[in-house]
Each structure stands twice: as C-alpha cells, then as structure tokens.
Amino acid sequence: MIPATTFRDRQVALFGLGGSGLATAQALVAGGASVTAWDDNPDSVAKAAALGIGTGDLRQADWSGFSAFVLSPGVPLTHPKPHWTVDLAKAAGVEIIGDVELFVRERRAHAPGCPFIAITGTNGKSTTTALIAHILKSSGRDTQLGGNIGTAIMTLDPPAADRFHVVECSSYQIDLAPTLDPSVGILLNLTPDHLDRHGDMQHYAGIKERLVAASDTAIIGVDDPYCEAIADRAALAGRPVVRIARHRPLGEGLYADGSRVIRAEGGIATVLADLDGIATLRGSHNVQNAAAAMAACLSVGVPESEILTGLSSFPGLRHRMQPVARKDRVIFVNDSKATNAEAAAPALASYERIYWIAGGLPKEGGIAALAPFFPRIAKAYLIGEAAPVFAATLGEAVAFEISGTLEQAVGHASADAARDEAGEAAVLLSPACASFDQYKNFEVRGDAFVAHVRAIDGVTMLI
DSSP states (O other): OOOOGGGTTSEEEEEOOSHHHHHHHHHHHHTTOEEEEEOSOHHHHHHHHHTTOOBOOTTSSOGGGOSEEEEOTTSOSSSSSOOHHHHHHHHTTOOEEOHHHHHHHHHHHHOTTSOEEEEEOSSSHHHHHHHHHHHHHHTTOEEEEEETTSSOGGGSOOOOTTEEEEEEOOHHHHHTOTTOOOSEEEEOOOOSOOHHHHSSHHHHHHHHHHHHHTOSEEEEEOSSHHHHHHHHHHHHTTOOEEEEESSSOOSSEEEEETTEEEEEETTEEEEEEEOTTOGGGOSHHHHHHHHHHHHHHHHTTOOHHHHHHHHHTOOOBTTBSEEEEEETTEEEEEOTTOOSHHHHHHHHHHOSSEEEEEESEEOTTTTGGGGGGGGGEEEEEEESTTHHHHHHHHTTTSOEEEEESHHHHHHHHHHHHHTOOSSOEEEEEOOSEESTTTSSSHHHHHHHHHHHHHTSTTOEEOO
C-alpha cells in the first residue's frame, strides 16, 4: 500500500467504495487523513466501516472542513451531468481528485525521481502497459504494475528511487489527476469512445492530452489527426516527443513495417526489432504497441538487448489475442476482451484461416464494419443474443452455425478446424459483443473458453 501522507491531519471526503475506492480510502487512513466515505450502496458503506474507515452521508456533511474530495473514476464528473457529490464539492470550493492524483502527489513528496510510466489511448493501452512492465521485470528491475489494468494504484508499493511504476490511465482517471506528471507519458491513439461521459470528441481528446502535456518524455501515436495535433503542440511547447506510427513511415520516430519496428533518426532508418514468430505480438496493432513499449523502456535507460529479450518472452495479456493452446496445426486464441467490432478487428486481421466464435450481448453497429475480414473466416460459430443478427450480417458471405453456447461453439470449431487441410488454422474467440447475456464479464467468458479448450483431447496448453 501507498499511504497518502500528503493529506495527513486533514479532512477528506470520498465517494465510491468499490475495489479501487476502498483501497484509496485505506491509503488515506494509513497516511493519517480523517476520511468521511460514502457510497450509494449500503453494503459498500458497511464494508468500509468494518475496516475502520470513517463513513457518513455526504449530503449531510459540512463541506467547509474538507481539504479535498476524492471521487471514484466510475462516477460522472461532467457528463451527462455531474454527480450530486460533485455539485456539493464545487459549491464549497473543494478540489476534486482521484487515486492517480494521490499517487503523483506521494511521488513528488517522497521520491520525485521514481521512474513513472503512464499509458493511455483508446485502444491498445492494456497490452502496452503489460508489455512495458514485463520488459522491466524480465530485466531484473523492481516494477509495479497497476491503474486501469486492474490493480488499484494505491495498493502498489510506495514510490522509491529505483522502483518503476507502470500505470494504465483511463480518461476518467486522467480527468481526476490535474497534476499528472509522469517520467514517460504514452498516448497511443484516439477514436470516439466514452463520449457519454465526456460530451464530445474535443473534450475527450483534451483530457487524454493532459497525460503527455506534462511528461518528461511524450510518446505519441500519430496515425489519427487528434494525436498528431497533440504531438505537434507538445513539441512546440518544448516537450521531448517520440512519434510512433502503425500505418505510415516517419522521418523521425518509430513505426511499423510489417512485423518490424523501424527507428528513423537523423534521416537513417534501422530495424529496432522484428516481432515475427512472437505469437503474443501478432498484428500491426501490436507492432505499434511494441514500438511504444520500446520507446518507453529506452527513455528510462533499459538497454536494447534487454528490451528484445523481454519482447520475445512476453506471455501476452489475458483475454486479449492470447494464444492459450495448440493441437497439431490449430491454435486456440482467447480474445474475449474484444467486446465490439472495432476491438475484434485486430485479431481477425492477424490470422489467415479463422474459425470464429462471436456473439453475446450486441453493441450498436453490430459486425458490419468487419466485412473486409470475412474472406479470412472459414466458418463462424454464433452464440448469445447477437446470434440471429450476426447471422443476417454474415448472410452468404461466410459459412456459419448458431451454436448458442460457448461450449458448443468450441467443440464444433475445434472439430472443423482439425479437418482443415490448409496451413495454420485459428479457433478464435473474439466476440465483438459484451458478455452480460451469458457471463458476468469478459474475464469470466474468457476463462470459460480456456476451460472448454482444455477439455479437448490431445490439446497442448500454452498457459
């Protein structure tokens, strides 16, 4: 745990007592703050009180005594309208912050030289975050991994001069971290997302820009116009900028060329790494992720040889294009985290012969945008509520069956792929749907896929 000592002997209000909120409240108490915590769920309030955290209905609180209001990132700050606690805090002139802001204040107070790598972007941030942490750990460095990737930031070990913190930041977390100042800030890309919480694309992009605007080194993907403009502004402000690209070569920076990461410097282009043969880093999107990870590790002093060793041993991110098993020429891939068509596209682009398991609770737009990948699909196995509408979209372009359940889909796809006389075939779970019609979340769905694959006779598990 990181005790939040910067609020010692001060009164702090906190709303949101889920996993990260509860951890944040405990960190504040450990640092000596007087906390008044609340949540709309009475069970969460009772749990906090049982842990010795001060609780109280913030509607009845005297806000004039609070030094800060710590808000859970899942609670609306601005759109579609501010949460009632936000209105109370603003009316009392109390600053509104989140757990990432607590971390950066502790870092500045106790170990300002602590290497801190923060990663954001619409897509790819979890893989990039996990890859950076893996490279650092595999090179023997004390590495702390957390943030939006699933481990509450205040549960990590405290900042120290020789300890690396690798933190994935969502737009919600950045919005609550006004003094965010990482050693290395990474912005991978920007496409419309979470606009219900940010109002419009300009506001969303402006929030994401904060992560790189105060970074010692800014690593920015420049394939979309928003990020390209952000990179230009950072450079004009005198910030060291490393540009990365997935879709085009660069005169200066790192870019993807097939499976290779190319470094362009002083008019000379050299191959920095070749990811061919690294199953967990297939696809041009992962070349961009690797380029960002390499740039970050180089910026904090990791030698190229150690970076290459880390790349080659990367186990992949669970539920994201994760090779989980093999049987003869058939590879089984868990991409359960692909909960919409855009997220499923990278996996479909990464394999030539696919037995595709798709479906669940459908998202707006369906799978029509994936039509360019249909020629790669040998057969589709449709599950969940989306099965009928997906079947209508596939029509005569792709052979399909309505399997109904994931267990049925895995069994049928495995048998069909085993009879395929082509080269490597992939049984790919990349649902392009939410999981909630059949599973609690995408993690549970991915674990179920792995369990069904494990039950196949003769399969060799890779995890």
